[in-house]
Amino acid sequence: MQIYFSPEVIAPTFQVLNVVDSSNKAVGNVAFLFEEKKLFVYGILEEEGVGEDFKDLVSPYLKGLAKAKQGLEIYSCLYVGCKKIDLKEKEK
Incomplete structure (x- = not known):
């Protein structure tokens, strides 16, 4: 199954993106919060x-x-x- 981002809310300090499949059905979401020199990412x-x-x-x-x-x-x-998945596993 192919999945894509579909923006829900994009603001200067945060983003909320839906994760959708090829039929545009929501299968999850990801949130990005910007704080000074830190970026917090939560997704499911x-x-x-x-x-x-x-x-x-x-x-x-x-x-x-x-x-x-x-x-x-x-x-x-x-x-x-x-x-839980670890993004750093793939970079090694």
Whole structure:
């Protein structure tokens, strides 16, 4: 299943994005909160079978946001189903 971001709210200090499938059905969401030199990310996806797709969607988005502020610290808490996923595993 292909998944995509669909913006719900985008403001200077935060973003809330829905995660939707190819039929535009919401399957999860991701929130980004900007605080000085920190970026807090919280996301949950209902479908367990698309965990890698979720990582592949979130990782480059975070890298793009990190380019906006030099030295940005990123704190993330992402879940697929009831399982926590680690974005740093893929970078190793």
